[in-house]
Amino acid sequence: MSRGLRQRFEAWVTRGQRPARQPVRLDRRRIYILPTRQGYAFALLLLLLFLWSINYSNSMGFAFTFLLSAVALNSMWRAHNNLLDLVIQPGGIEPVFAGQDAQFSYRLDNPDAEPRHGVALQWRDRSPHYTDVSARGSATVVLAVPAKRRGRLRPGRLRVLTRFPLGLLQAWSWVEFEQDCLVYPQPRGGRSLPAAMAGGTGSGLGEQGVGSEDYAGFRPYAPGDSPRRIAWRAAARTDRLLVKRFTDQARPELWLDWRLLGAEPVEPRLEQLCQWVLKAEGEGCEYGLRLPGREIPPASGEIQRRRCLEALALFAGGDG
Amino acid sequence: MPWNWKKNRLGRAKTAESPEEPLTRPALAWLLAALVLAAAPHASELPVWLSVLFAAMAGWRGFIALRGKSLPPRWLLLLLALLAGAGVLIDYRTLFGRDVGVALLVAMVACKLLETRVLRDGVVLVFLGYLLVMSNLLYSQEIPMVAYLFAVVLVMLAAQALIHRPHAGLRGVAPLRLAGMMVLQAIPVMLILFILFPRIPGPLWGLPKDAYKGRTGLSDEMMPGTVSELVRSDAVAFRARFGGVMPPPNQRYWRGPVLWRFDGRRWTRHEELPANIPTTFVPEGVAMDYSVILEPSNRRWLFALDLPARLPPRVGMTASFQLLRDQPINEVYRYEMQSYPNYRTGELTVAERFRGLQLPVRGNPRARALAAQWRERMSHPEDRVGAALALFREQAFYYTLTPPLLGADNVDDFLFRTRQGFCEHYASAFVFLMRAAGVPARVVTGYQGGEANDLGGYFIVRQSDAHAWAEVWLAERGGWARVDPTAAVAPGRVRDGLYAAVLNPELLPFLARRGGGGEYEWLRQLALSWDSLNNSWNEWVLAYGPDRQKEFLSGLGFGPVDWAEMTVAMTVTLGGFGLLVIGWRWRQRGTHDPVARAWQRFCARLARRGLARGPHEGPLDFTERVATSRPELASSVREIGQLYAHLRYGPIGASSDLRLLRHLVRRFRV
Numbered sequence: 001m002s003r004g005l006r007q008r009f010e011a012w013v014t015r016g017q018r019p020a021r022q023p024v025r026l027d028r029r030r031i032y033i034l035p036t037r038q039g040y041a042f043a044l045l046l047l048l049l050f051l052w053s054i055n056y057s058n059s060m061g062f063a064f065t066f067l068l069s070a071v072a073l074n075s076m077w078r079a080h081n082n083l084l085d086l087v088i089q090p091g092g093i094e095p096v097f098a099g100q101d102a103q104f105s106y107r108l109d110n111p112d113a114e115p116r117h118g119v120a121l122q123w124r125d126r127s128p129h130y131t132d133v134s135a136r137g138s139a140t141v142v143l144a145v146p147a148k149r150r151g152r153l154r155p156g157r158l159r160v161l162t163r164f165p166l167g168l169l170q171a172w173s174w175v176e177f178e179q180d181c182l183v184y185p186q187p188r189g190g191r192s193l194p195a196a197m198a199g200g201t202g203s204g205l206g207e208q209g210v211g212s213e214d215y216a217g218f219r220p221y222a223p224g225d226s227p228r229r230i231a232w233r234a235a236a237r238t239d240r241l242l243v244k245r246f247t248d249q250a251r252p253e254l255w256l257d258w259r260l261l262g263a264e265p266v267e268p269r270l271e272q273l274c275q276w277v278l279k280a281e282g283e284g285c286e287y288g289l290r291l292p293g294r295e296i297p298p299a300s301g302e303i304q305r306r307r308c309l310e311a312l313a314l315f316a317g318g319d320g
Numbered sequence: 321m322p323w324n325w326k327k328n329r330l331g332r333a334k335t336a337e338s339p340e341e342p343l344t345r346p347a348l349a350w351l352l353a354a355l356v357l358a359a360a361p362h363a364s365e366l367p368v369w370l371s372v373l374f375a376a377m378a379g380w381r382g383f384i385a386l387r388g389k390s391l392p393p394r395w396l397l398l399l400l401a402l403l404a405g406a407g408v409l410i411d412y413r414t415l416f417g418r419d420v421g422v423a424l425l426v427a428m429v430a431c432k433l434l435e436t437r438v439l440r441d442g443v444v445l446v447f448l449g450y451l452l453v454m455s456n457l458l459y460s461q462e463i464p465m466v467a468y469l470f471a472v473v474l475v476m477l478a479a480q481a482l483i484h485r486p487h488a489g490l491r492g493v494a495p496l497r498l499a500g501m502m503v504l505q506a507i508p509v510m511l512i513l514f515i516l517f518p519r520i521p522g523p524l525w526g527l528p529k530d531a532y533k534g535r536t537g538l539s540d541e542m543m544p545g546t547v548s549e550l551v552r553s554d555a556v557a558f559r560a561r562f563g564g565v566m567p568p569p570n571q572r573y574w575r576g577p578v579l580w581r582f583d584g585r586r587w588t589r590h591e592e593l594p595a596n597i598p599t600t601f602v603p604e605g606v607a608m609d610y611s612v613i614l615e616p617s618n619r620r621w622l623f624a625l626d627l628p629a630r631l632p633p634r635v636g637m638t639a640s641f642q643l644l645r646d647q648p649i650n651e652v653y654r655y656e657m658q659s660y661p662n663y664r665t666g667e668l669t670v671a672e673r674f675r676g677l678q679l680p681v682r683g684n685p686r687a688r689a690l691a692a693q694w695r696e697r698m699s700h701p702e703d704r705v706g707a708a709l710a711l712f713r714e715q716a717f718y719y720t721l722t723p724p725l726l727g728a729d730n731v732d733d734f735l736f737r738t739r740q741g742f743c744e745h746y747a748s749a750f751v752f753l754m755r756a757a758g759v760p761a762r763v764v765t766g767y768q769g770g771e772a773n774d775l776g777g778y779f780i781v782r783q784s785d786a787h788a789w790a791e792v793w794l795a796e797r798g799g800w801a802r803v804d805p806t807a808a809v810a811p812g813r814v815r816d817g818l819y820a821a822v823l824n825p826e827l828l829p830f831l832a833r834r835g836g837g838g839e840y841e842w843l844r845q846l847a848l849s850w851d852s853l854n855n856s857w858n859e860w861v862l863a864y865g866p867d868r869q870k871e872f873l874s875g876l877g878f879g880p881v882d883w884a885e886m887t888v889a890m891t892v893t894l895g896g897f898g899l900l901v902i903g904w905r906w907r908q909r910g911t912h913d914p915v916a917r918a919w920q921r922f923c924a925r926l927a928r929r930g931l932a933r934g935p936h937e938g939p940l941d942f943t944e945r946v947a948t949s950r951p952e953l954a955s956s957v958r959e960i961g962q963l964y965a966h967l968r969y970g971p972i973g974a975s976s977d978l979r980l981l982r983h984l985v986r987r988f989r990v
Contacts, residue, residue, distance in 0.1 A: 045451075052454060053454075054520050054524055055524050056458055058457055059651055059863070059864060060861075060862070061457050061458075064453065064469070064473070066509075066514050067507075067510045069513065070509035070510040073509055117489045117490060128337075130485075166481055167484045
């Protein structure tokens with residue numbers, strides 16, 4: 001079958017399938033089975049044995065030919081059974097940078113008392129990942145899907161397949177899950193980190209220059225403030241939650257600003273910002289991110305990094 | 321799990337399994353074992369060097385796999401392949417034929433073994449292995465061989481599963497167990513196919529000359545020595561099973577080729593066209609019904625007691641009552657037959673009289689003179705027959721397996737000088753004398769006697785029962801009459817068999833020593849038990865060919881069937897079997913879950929009292945409704961409902977909960 005025809009067939013067969021949120025149990029109706037090339041070769045072998053038996057009027061030759069045919073038939077049933085009732089559920093996915101491979105992991109659960117051998121998950125035309133699933137056990141398969149562009153990556157339809165036991169037939173099924181992998185822009189760009197500035201750079205939003213070293217009075221509590229910074233004693237006096245303010249003179253604010261990258265097109269800008277985020281995080285700075293319509297106040301640590309990268313990954317529009 | 325995304329990103333495999341996947345070590349081990357086992361029975365007919373070569377190559381490949389060495393270079397392989405091919409060509413002097421085909425197959429497998437590295441090679445080897453299994457069946461289809469090959473197929477299937485790297489999780493004997501289960505489950509389908517798949521009578525095209533080499537049997541010509549050579553074999557010619565009475569020994573003449581033409585040394589057949597209706601004769605007395613299970617002979621003729629009156633399918637009968645099939649018998653062939661031991665064949669045609677009196681123009685003057693004397697003195701042909709038999713009976717003639725060589729006038733030489741001969745000598749001399757005396761006569765070859773196997777209730781007729789006798793045409797007897805000149809010399813031959821009658825019985829093979837096994841008689845009896853098993857195998861399995869298939873299906877009450885009807889029968893049976901399996905699996909599935917089973921039982925019990933659970937009702941709703949309408953059941957019904965709901969929908973329950981549920985359901989009475 002030509003590639004295009006195959007894809008159309010695939011689309012037609014799975015036209016009723018919607019991406020699943022829950023684990024998928026493979027039922028009869030969605031398991032397909034066809035001979036492999038080896039299977040067709042085996043059919044030729046059977047024909048040869050059959051003609052041979054006729055020509056020599058060999059009774060046991062017939063019996064042997066029919067036995068092999070029956071075994072081939074049995075292997076069809078077994079290939080089908082090897083997938084039937086298998087439960088597949090998607091696992092957690094770690095975000096990746098564009099250019100890397102997203103690692104989608106899946107758990108295969110075998111509800112039967114018999115082990116299943118040689119079950120594979122395959123993404124498009126990549127080589128499939130085989131695994132055995134022990135009796136009433138489970139196995140994990142991780143599929144690598146190349147993340148070419150930033151954003152949310154959906155792996156789309158996956159093929160669950162097996163050639164067990166003799167490799168003469170391939171049974172397969174298509175599954176698709178409601179899942180995606182966050183793809184950050186590729187960290188790339190020649191610019192060094194912008195200079196950090198003391199105090200604000202003019203934007204009225206947020207808490208610029210908030211550090212953790214020098215105490216600078218109180219301000220009212222706002223949702224999202226760390227409970228550790230709440231001035232409990234002062235709060236008891238005033239009936240209002242107050243938060244301690246600190247300014248950090250030693251480490252000025254570092255703003256990774258969209259506008260710093262003037263005339264470049266969108267993607268290279270995002271890539272440069274991404275690289276800055278990683279660099280700033282690596283140097284242990286506190287950094288904030290400023291995008292058109294979005295501003296993340298300076299902080300540091302894993303959460304900050306994720307917030308920034310996610311904002312970059314999902315950034316939409318913004319010409320300017 | 322060990323997993324390397326870099327490697328996978330590079331390997332841009334388009335199919336689900338790359339044919340370049342290297343074979344695992346266990347896969348190679350199973351494959352080697354299967355191939356060695358499949359080739360082993362050929363060791364007896366292959367040249368020694370080839371057997372050694374195969375063993376060496378297999379050993380070498382095993383060593384390479386074990387030590388992790390690299391495979392030999394290609395040029396070496398090519399050289400080995402060329403040498404092996406040349407060796408086969410020199411040894412067999414041909415490239416066409418059964419034996420040379422097997423030799424080439426073995427050589428090919430041996431060479432292929434040494435370049436086997438990846439899945440594709442493994443597949444090729446497995447396929448060649450199946451051809452090897454099949455080739456063994458051309459040499460023997462007996463029970464031990466079939467049992468052995470069955471085991472080989474199991475190992476081959478195990479190897480076929482294991483050559484696929486993703487199936488490497490099958491460890492230890494698991495591949496063999498899988499193969500065993502597959503074969504076990506395949507047997508019903510195999511039987512359906514074996515019984516119902518429409519058989520086509522072969523061969524479809526020409527067979528190699530040596531296709532059936534080594535088959536012994538009666539030939540269609542007779543010279544001094546032909547029969548006495550044949551009787552040295554105790555191979556089975558055919559077996560016969562009688563429906564009613566068995567014929568007495570003097571009627572156990574199994575008719576084979578009838579020889580008319582004599583050139584002074586050789587007796588040959590006259591080419592007669594077989595007709596597709598039985599040749600007519602006047603039967604006297606009752607008929608005997610029996611079936612014959614003929615071993616492959618690579619000849620066209622069938623054997624029947626004098627005189628056959630029925631034709632099996634695809635068989636014709638000549639005017640001299642020979643049965644000829646359209647194709648040589650190269651499979652175990654079973655046929656039903658009917659014979660009349662007493663008969664009158666009627667008038668002789670002019671052509672028959674001419675052929676029945678034919679003699680070479682010259683030679684054997686003394687025999688001719690003796691016959692002319694009889695002719696002059698005796699007006700009744702019957703008396704001339706008597707005179708010849710009296711000659712054998714009264715003069716010092718001997719019945720021996722090792723007659724002396726005869727000169728050019730071999731009838732004279734035998735009658736007047738050596739006087740030692742086997743049945744072909746007596747038959748030949750007798751017919752010569754009769755023709756010279758003006759009595760139409762012919763030689764009949766076939767088998768005489770046979771051993772009753774009481775265990776199986778049938779007769780075994782061996783090559784050692786081969787015989788030649790004569791028929792003379794006598795007006796007084798109403799046609800052709802059988803005369804056995806050997807019986808005049810050695811009456812025991814007909815009564816007790818060859819072993820008792822011949823001068824030098826020690827030349828006979830063990831199984832042919834009927835009644836004379838001596839202290840090893842028990843061993844012969846054991847062999848007879850084994851033979852009875854073989855006979856059943858032959859009769860029910862090997863003889864199941866195109867004709868027997870039709871006969872069998874017609875016997876089931878379908879009337880005459882053709883191949884189209886058979887195909888329908890096969891499809892229907894296979895479909896029915898498939899439905900049976902599906903139905904069985906369905907039931908298994910429904911009752912797989914013990915919780916569901918208990919609950920279904922409980923619901924069924926209530927339903928019988930008119931309290932059926934609605935499809936919309938959950939377990940708790942349902943039990944609540946039952947509890948309201950039947951207050952006396954309330955407590956037990958509620959308990960069951962709650963327990964079931966807990967087991968079904970709650971966190972994984974303890975096995976004690978399940979036990980309790982089953983207990984409650986069992987105790988529950990409406």
